[in-house]
Amino acid sequence: MDALLERLRAGLPAEALITDPDVTASYAHDMASFCDAGTPAVVVLPRSVEEVQHVMRTATALRVPVVPQGARTGLSGAANASDGCIVLSLVKMDRILEISPVDRIAVVEPGVVNATLSRAVGELGLYYPPDPSSWEMCTIGGNIGTASGGLCCVKYGVTAEYVLGLEVVLADGRLLNTGRRTAKGVAGYDLTRLFVGSEGSLGIVVKAVLALRPRPPQQLALAAEFPSAAAACDAVCRIMERGHTPSLLELMDRTTVRAVNAMASMGLPESTEALLLCAFDTPDPAADLAAVGELCKASGATEVVPADDVAESELLLQARRSALPALETVKSATMIDDVCVPRSRLGAMIEGTAAIAEKFGLTIGVCAHAGDGNTHPVVCFDHTDPDESRRARASFDEIMALGLELGGTITGEHGVGVLKKEWLARELGEVGLELQRGIKSAFDPLGLLNPGKLF
Amino acid sequence: MDALLERLRAGLPAEALITDPDVTASYAHDMASFCDAGTPAVVVLPRSVEEVQHVMRTATALRVPVVPQGARTGLSGAANASDGCIVLSLVKMDRILEISPVDRIAVVEPGVVNATLSRAVGELGLYYPPDPSSWEMCTIGGNIGTASGGLCCVKYGVTAEYVLGLEVVLADGRLLNTGRRTAKGVAGYDLTRLFVGSEGSLGIVVKAVLALRPRPPQQLALAAEFPSAAAACDAVCRIMERGHTPSLLELMDRTTVRAVNAMASMGLPESTEALLLCAFDTPDPAADLAAVGELCKASGATEVVPADDVAESELLLQARRSALPALETVKSATMIDDVCVPRSRLGAMIEGTAAIAEKFGLTIGVCAHAGDGNTHPVVCFDHTDPDESRRARASFDEIMALGLELGGTITGEHGVGVLKKEWLARELGEVGLELQRGIKSAFDPLGLLNPGKLF
Known part of the structure; x- marks a missing residue:
């Protein structure tokens, strides 16, 4: 524990670390009912990609589990802490880096609140459709983690359809770029889409290129x-x-x-x-x-x-x-x-x-x-x-x-988290589950990222 | 070679196997220029999922590479044969299994020609947008393999956006179901999307659930x-x-x-x-x-x-x-x-x-x-x-x-295949490439599926 804090402090400003148990306890769970949550060792609130890399390098060196969090408005326990984990809250990385009306993209950090982005692009005549009920609070990073939906989906689809590219810090601290800034692109396997809905189990999203649409008439x-x-x-x-x-x-x-x-x-x-x-x-x-x-x-x-x-x-x-x-x-x-x-x-x-x-x-x-x-x-x-x-x-x-x-799925938009992990196996079947675990191992061989979720 | 044919024959009707070298040579390559092609050992034209499973079990047992093919209209050499391979042509699996106007989906086998599907759904007032130039010839399976685009993409997006679920025969012959028949679904990692654009390197698509749209007015x-x-x-x-x-x-x-x-x-x-x-x-x-x-x-x-x-x-x-x-x-x-x-x-x-x-x-x-x-x-x-x-x-x-x-990608819609595989590494970078290879290993540990493509 002391070793963990000491090492984290070496690459983070003091205000990025919370160790007061009363405060860290408030980061222990999201809005799901009936989901156990553990006690985090520390809550970290990084402000830069480098700080996130430092956290992940530390976690890998010391084999400490990491639970990434946005606004904790999720409904499946996917953001719940596990005992002794580092809670990695991305809410301070909340800058909108770019909005391009010609390319119809926005580039954002994960902590940007959905409504903040929606309003910012709206001012330029653009539209970011995904609108989960929690849109005034939830973050884009959380939306990506859970592949959030909303009321708009019947016409405009879910978050997954608006994520073009990602910058991701991997479990070992290395930086991965996926996808593109372009309207189309088919170079290699679609890693971007793999991260969407992965509930923080494959890497930490630190930047996202999002597709925008022209703002439609008011409904x-x-x-x-x-x-x-x-x-x-x-x-x-x-x-x-x-x-x-x-x-x-x-x-x-x-x-x-x-x-x-x-x-x-x-x-x-x-x-x-x-x-x-x-x-x-x-x-x-x-x-x-x-x-x-x-x-x-x-x-x-x-x-x-x-x-x-x-x-x-x-x-x-x-x-x-x-x-x-x-x-x-x-x-x-x-x-x-x-x-x-x-x-x-x-x-x-x-x-x-x-x-x-x-x-x-x-x-x-x-x-x-x-x-x-x-x-x-x-x-x-x-x-x-x-x-x-x-x-x-x-x-x-x-x-x-x-x-x-009835030929459906156990989750249309809320995700699996802790709440439905026994049910995921039933939906996917043995072969599907084995391959999903294979992917998890390829990205996070030590199993440090959001352990106990999904599978 | 004899062992391969004998074993294939045990689970396939005679007409599903082509061994005449003059004929098999005509299956050696797609429409890409400047891409080497090898000499296939045999061309197999299965008509059922079970026959595809038999082919893959045989390939795994004997360690024979398999090159899946649709109509071979691709432009990157992704369907080119390698020496001694089984060419697995899916063109005889060409049934449209279901079209549902209420659910706005079609369920098809991989050998269905794009134009055939487009016309069939059009008769019901529906629209399957992806329209590569080769749409009168190319197959849905090939479109999925290369994540094909077309003229419609500026408004309607590429093939990837219309694939909801897949039935896939894995390298070892096991059957995998991915995705869904529903409008939304976020249960686990998005394996469906992983297969789209994977150029036959992860498994053999034998069935696809495709999203449809209402037919728009004529343009x-x-x-x-x-x-x-x-x-x-x-x-x-x-x-x-x-x-x-x-x-x-x-x-x-x-x-x-x-x-x-x-x-x-x-x-x-x-x-x-x-x-x-x-x-x-x-x-x-x-x-x-x-x-x-x-x-x-x-x-x-x-x-x-x-x-x-x-x-x-x-x-x-x-x-x-x-x-x-x-x-x-x-x-x-x-x-x-x-x-x-x-x-x-x-x-x-x-x-x-x-x-x-x-x-x-x-x-x-x-x-x-x-x-x-x-x-x-x-x-x-x-x-x-x-x-x-x-x-x-x-x-x-x-x-x-x-x-x-200029911030772009080496391929918007034609894929990587043989033509651009050296360039893929440049676009993805070392970390990206390593993870892509990790995924390949999780799905095809023996490296039998379309070897020498993509990476």
Whole structure:
């Protein structure tokens, strides 16, 4: 321990090191429930690539595990500390190094907050789409680590699609450049993409070249009420089958709608069984919304309310963004799942989730990035009640099993971390897991980077 | 050799094996110039996953190298045979297994021809964007192996962005499933993306889940003449900087324009120094073209001619698609380069290429996916003239060096294969190369898959 600190101090300014246990404890975990976290030996907050290299060289020399962290808004425990580890927080490396409207790229350090980047590029008429719910807090480095999604994905895809190149400090402190600044490039295996979603287990991202898009028109939304979740899912299928490209297509079930109303008096329709929100950022969003409104009615919508203007649309969006916080107020604790199924199976997934809730006598609210088939069942339970906690955990597992059964994945955008590592093996199978471990060994032969996560 | 054939025959029908040396010789190489090819021991044309597994088990048991092939339209020698290898041609595995308009996916075998898939999904109102010049011949498996691009990339990206999941036969014959059928998914490292562009060096793709889009409106194009390539590149920068999203943005230099006219009497303007083609598949393409036309004029275009209708647009597109074949008629041989630079450096790249042509006393025609900064300098030379051949090769290398100097990559979409493997090391650097080799070892420890390519 003393040797570790001494060696770290040799290459870092005093203010980059935190050793006070009360403070380091606050860096022990992210926002996931039910994930163990250890006690870090030290928290390091580097400000330069060289400082990160120094940390990794030290870790390798002394065989100390390293847990990289952004804003710790993750929902899978991927940023949780392990005992005696170095927590490597990248939040102080927060410079936007370059924004190029001609090349449509931004070059950033990992600690830049998602919303900060979004606003900065917006001022130049550009758009960085990935918008996880935590976008006002989460960092680009964290987004890359977990391959974050958001509301925009149905049209614009996830973080992975916006990472062109990376600068990475490897476990042994060496510097690796991957990818490119160009629109295209196929020189060798795609290491860039390998790092995206790797949860800090392959290296420390210290710089990223991100692709930008031209800023689209502001989106206009509608809300549609349905007498059943099945009817809402039928509408989702019709909308996508007819070739529409909404910029947002979200579903909230009754439990979620009521929770949002209770928390924020949003005035959403309490009696609805499922509320669908759909938005377009096309040249003529009103026309697109009108067409979608007809499809919703054909699927049995009892009411279709298009927003009159951008302000009204934003209010609807706000309601959706409040869904998770609102569900968190239903009981003392929540477990947020993140199962993604082919969108044609969305109805079956939501129905099956309701059956699981009933079987276990639990409240499970579902909000979903419906256009992507990505559901977030939120299991609400009393964590002081051991039996209810046990049932919550059991229902969580059954939801993942259902997702796999329906041809889906255990995680659409939140990642594996600690929370789902037993499930990763089930999804990947033995051969897949063996190859994933082979890759891990090639990058981190000593197993120092974020040990105990993913596998 | 006898042992190999005997063992292969035990698990394959007679018609799946070709041993006649005259015939196997015709499978020895793809369409790349200047790439050595060996003599295959046998060509195998499997029709099922099990047959591919049998081939790989046999290869592993007897330590025989395997070279996977699609339609051999590649331009880097990645599909060239090595001496004594098994050529594993996937062209008979050519079934489209599924097309789902709701899930917007197609599931295909690797031998499906790109154009066949494009037409099949088009009939259902869907769109599979990747459109390499060879799209009427090349296979999806080959497209995945080389991460192919095309004219559509400026708006729709390359093949990599449309591959969601793969079924792969590993070197030892085991079956691996990667990825997903869902719109999103982040379970573990992205092995799918690792296979895309891996040139058959990690495993044999036997099935692919591809993402589709709704079919856009037919595109409308304009042609703009410029007094210099620099002026045309300036227009490209303006168009992208102003936030336009053309579905095509192509540049042809004077040499290319003349070659196209000579071959096909296209009636393109002979006197132009650079011709820019720009198209939109937006709801109001005429309005977008009008705006782009103004930007072209502001950059010095001497003439801007918008197509009146889709048929006229198609003719312009046909001219562009004829560029490479036309340049091939200029002299007895060509070397097609594929350097991609940030689009802000496109002008410098094209000017520098002209300087290289002059320095070596060569004809080098340039056509470019200008919107992507992806140039295809085509070195035209007399292959019976040893000195000109030497100069051609030297100019080719200088073009790649220039691309790297300008912050670009040695290959935007054609891949590395044999042609550029010495250059790959320069682009990736020592650390990158070491990790790439580590991945190769994890997947193919005996080095049997497409040896001598990439590295």
